[in-house]
Each structure stands twice: as structure tokens, then as C-alpha cells.
Amino acid sequence: MRVRADLNISLDGFATTTDQEPGEPFGKDWFRLVDAYTATRTFRSRVLGDTSGAGTTDVDDEYAAAYFEGIGAEIMGAGMFGLHHYPDDPDWRGWWGDNPPFHCPVFVLTHTPHPTLEMEGDNVFHFISATPEEALALAAAEAGDLDVRIGGGPTVVREFLRAGLIDQLHVAIAPLILGDGIRLWDDLRGLELNYKVTTQSAASGTTHVTFSRAAADEAGSAREPWRPVGNTL
Numbered sequence: 457m458r459v460r461a462d463l464n465i466s467l468d469g470f471a472t473t474t475d476q477e478p479g480e481p482f483g484k485d486w487f488r489l490v491d492a493y494t495a496t497r498t499f500r501s502r503v504l505g506d507t508s509g510a511g512t513t514d515v516d517d518e519y520a521a522a523y524f525e526g527i528g529a530e531i532m533g534a535g536m537f538g539l540h541h542y543p544d545d546p547d548w549r550g551w552w553g554d555n556p557p558f559h560c561p562v563f564v565l566t567h568t569p570h571p572t573l574e575m576e577g578d579n580v581f582h583f584i585s586a587t588p589e590e591a592l593a594l595a596a597a598e599a600g601d602l603d604v605r606i607g608g609g610p611t612v613v614r615e616f617l618r619a620g621l622i623d624q625l626h627v628a629i630a631p632l633i634l635g636d637g638i639r640l641w642d643d644l645r646g647l648e649l650n651y652k653v654t655t656q657s658a659a660s661g662t663t664h665v666t667f668s669r670a671a672a673d674e675a676g677s678a679r680e681p682w683r684p685v686g687n688t689l
């Protein structure tokens with residue numbers, strides 16, 4: 457069982473803007489940020505239910521397909537689920553329609569109690585207040601031999617990175633500048649020292665960067681678990 461995370465980020469490291477409004481719930485630049493991913497054949501079929509075969513099939517699609525492979529449980533933040541945008545709507549069921557693309561137990565981290573949601577396609581959303589370690593223990597028990605994905609958003613992924621709990625992090629860096637928002641890398645100086653880092657470019661202009669702990673172990677270059685280095689590096 458591995459703990460994986462995949463995020464789309466801008467060149468300046470932001471995984472989301474904070475300019476969402478009721479009429480624009482993802483913010484002005486969201487679709488530019490995730491353009492290469494949402495253009496893939498995998499996204500179109502797995503998320504939009506488009507079985508026409510439309511969509512890109514190159515490097516971006518290989519990463520998109522890998523994203524969906526072998527996940528037995530998901531952990532996400534209240535922000536990704538949309539609770540912060542719809543705090544007073546008891547019927548809010550997320551962004552993904554009646555049959556969300558997770559198809560596994562999903563643990564939503566929030567300090568606000570919320571009843572469990574059961575949806576089509578084996579999607580069960582549990583709302584929990586827990587440390588990253590506690591949340592991972594719950595998710596791992598559900599995932600069995602499959603992987604646990606830390607789905608996002610950046611606040612939660614950073615929390616798990618800081619706790620040293622993520623084995624593989626893939627970031628798809630879109631060639632655009634957001635200038636503001638929530639940045640993935642803040643307070644993670646020296647993170648790369650714990651991982652083998654590989655990079656691949658796609659025709660879309662996206663740079664795929666993968667931080668892999670297993671690969672670092674195999675190469676004999678694994679280092680001490682990540683800890684804040686502050687100004688001492």
C-alpha cells in the first residue's frame with residue numbers, strides 16, 4: 457500500500473486560487489490550470505462519462521490514467537469537497553454528480569460534524585476530524601492492498617507531506633502564473649531530499665514532476681524522514 461497524491465499546480469506553485477464566487481465556484485483560472493488534464497481521454501471518460509474516445513492520448517493521458525489506477529480509499533479536505541462554499545446547505549453532495557469518480561471510501565477532513573453520505577458507484581463519504589496519521593489509518597484499513605490517495609486540496613496535501621506520510625507525489629505543472637492563492641510548497645523546504653525526483657514534459661506544455669520515495673529507497677538514496685529545516689539548511 458502506498459500513499460499517493462496528484463495535483464495540478466501553476467509555475468508559481470499554486471494549486472488553487474481563492475477568488476471563487478457563487479457564480480464561479482472554481483475561480484477564474486481553474487479551467488486554465490487543469491486544462492491539460494481535463495483534455496485527456498481518461499478524464500473525459502472517467503469523470504465526464506464520455507465514451508466516444510475523444511480526448512488527448514499522450515503523456516498527459518498516461519498520468520491521468522495512472523491517477524485512477526489502484527486506489528482503495530481517498531482522503532480529501534473540506535475545501536475540495538466544497539463544504540466551505542456550501543456550509544449552510546445540508547444537501548450539498550460534492551461537485552461530482554450522483555456517481556462521483558472515486559468508487560471507494562472517501563474520508564473528508566473537517567472540524568464540522570457531518571453525516572456519512574452514500575452515493576452511487578460505491579462512493580461513501582465519511583466526514584472526520586483527525587490527525588493525518590489517524591485519517592491514514594482509517595483509510596488504509598479500507599484500502600487493503602490498494603493505495604490511499606490524498607486527493608487535495610493543497611492545504612491537506614501539504615499537511616500530509618509535512619507529516620512525512622506521502623510515498624509518491626505527482627505534480628502537473630501548468631505553464632501559467634496564478635500569482636495568488638494557496639501554494640503547495642510553503643514550509644516544505646528541502647522536501648525533495650527524501651525522494652527520487654523525475655520529470656517529463658508533455659506537448660501541452662505541462663511538466664510532470666514525480667517525487668517517489670520507493671524509488672529513492674531502491675536507489676539507496678533514501679534519507680531521514682522530512683522535517684522542517686527552517687533557516688539551518
Ligand SMILES: NC(=O)c1ccc[n+]([C@@H]2O[C@H](COP(=O)([O-])OP(=O)(O)OC[C@H]3O[C@@H](n4cnc5c(N)ncnc54)[C@H](OP(=O)(O)O)[C@@H]3O)[C@@H](O)[C@H]2O)c1
Nearest residue numbers: 463464472533534535536565566567586608609610611612
Ligand atoms: N490543483 C489541484 O490539483 C486540486 C486538487 C484538489 C482540489 N483542488 C482545489 O483546492 C481547493 C481546496 O483546497 P484548500 O487547500 O482550500 O482546502 P482543502 O485542503 O481541501 O481543505 C482544507 C480544510 O480541510 C479541513 N481540515 C484540514 N485538515 C484537517 C484535520 N486534520 N482535521 C479536520 N479538518 C481538517 C479544514 O476545514 P474545516 O474548516 O471544515 O475544518 C481545512 O480548512 C479547491 O478550490 C479545489 O478545487 C485543487
